[in-house]
Amino acid sequence: MTLRDTHERALPFHTAQTAEDYLVYLKHVALYEFVKPNCAGKRVLDLGCGEGYGVAALASVARWVVAADYSFDAVMHACQKYARANAVFVVCDAQHLPFANDCFDTAISFEVIEHIPDVPRYLQEIKRIGVAHGQAIISTPNRLLRLLPFQKPWNRFHLREYDAPGLARTIGAVFSQVQILGITAIPAILEIEKQRVKQNPFVAYPKMLAQMLLPSGVYDRLKRVKPNTDTPAVQSTIPPMPNNFTASDYAISSNGLRESINLIAVGKFE
DSSP states (O other): OOOOOOSSSOOOGGGOOSHHHHHHHHHHHHHHHHHHHHHTTSEEEEETOTTSHHHHHHHTTSSEEEEEESOHHHHHHHHHHHOOTTEEEEEOBTTBOOSOTTOEEEEEEESOGGGOSOHHHHHHHHHHHEEEEEEEEEEEEBHHHHOOTTOOOSSTTOSOOBOHHHHHHHHHTTOSSEEEEEEEEOHHHHHHHHHHHOOOHHHHHHHHHHHHHSOHHHHHHHHHHSOOOOOOSSOOOOOSOOTTOOGGGEEEESSOGGGOSEEEEEEEOO
16 A cells, blocks of 8 residues: 655655655654664554554564554555564554553654644553553654744644643653653754744744634635645755765754754653
8 A cells, every 4th residue: 555645744765755754754763763772572552653664663672563543544554564473553543542551561652742632631541551660752843943932833734832841741741750852963954954944933923813813714715725835934945865864863862952853752651
């Protein structure tokens, strides 16, 4: 099954058409490499598995992996392409997980929380299925790098975006022990990302006010006048595909969270 590219789901390298696609893929590879030590020999849930390439990385070290996603097409694609003896693929709603209590050692969920209508329910469900002393690892875009103050997400798939304190409060409301980390990159990659999300406040704020003040039906009709490309108001100049970049050009730490591309919350199961 060929998976339709919505420009929201991270897809593997061979499908990348732009530097943005390629770097999103490398960032996710770096995230999966980061969590692999926490998955070795363990029962792992990949919640929001998307295209599925992370399943192969996790299954190479885990006792077994459940790859779950809301999209039927994504799960079928992942199952066909990344089938492993120790991997199971499940279609489910992240707010209503079809798993028993205390059955996973590690739950990872990359760039899902910003899509979820009921975040407390989502986090409670992750906590419910985790065993004592296990952990949840959740990543999400850093709003401080992407959005102007008070601005709503320009990505139409995102219901909200977080800064580090906001993410800590949200995860901390459910998990008793929370660590916030950030993923950043070498200066050349970071500059591409900054240019990609750079915005003109004289365009962005009027759009936000229109969204807030106009009836939703009117605003939706106005948006349809010009196709939504899910890019910020200022179009950046993205260089050609940078074939010399690798996942090792990304780094994850607790330093420089304001400049991080993504934030990562590590919550301990009690």
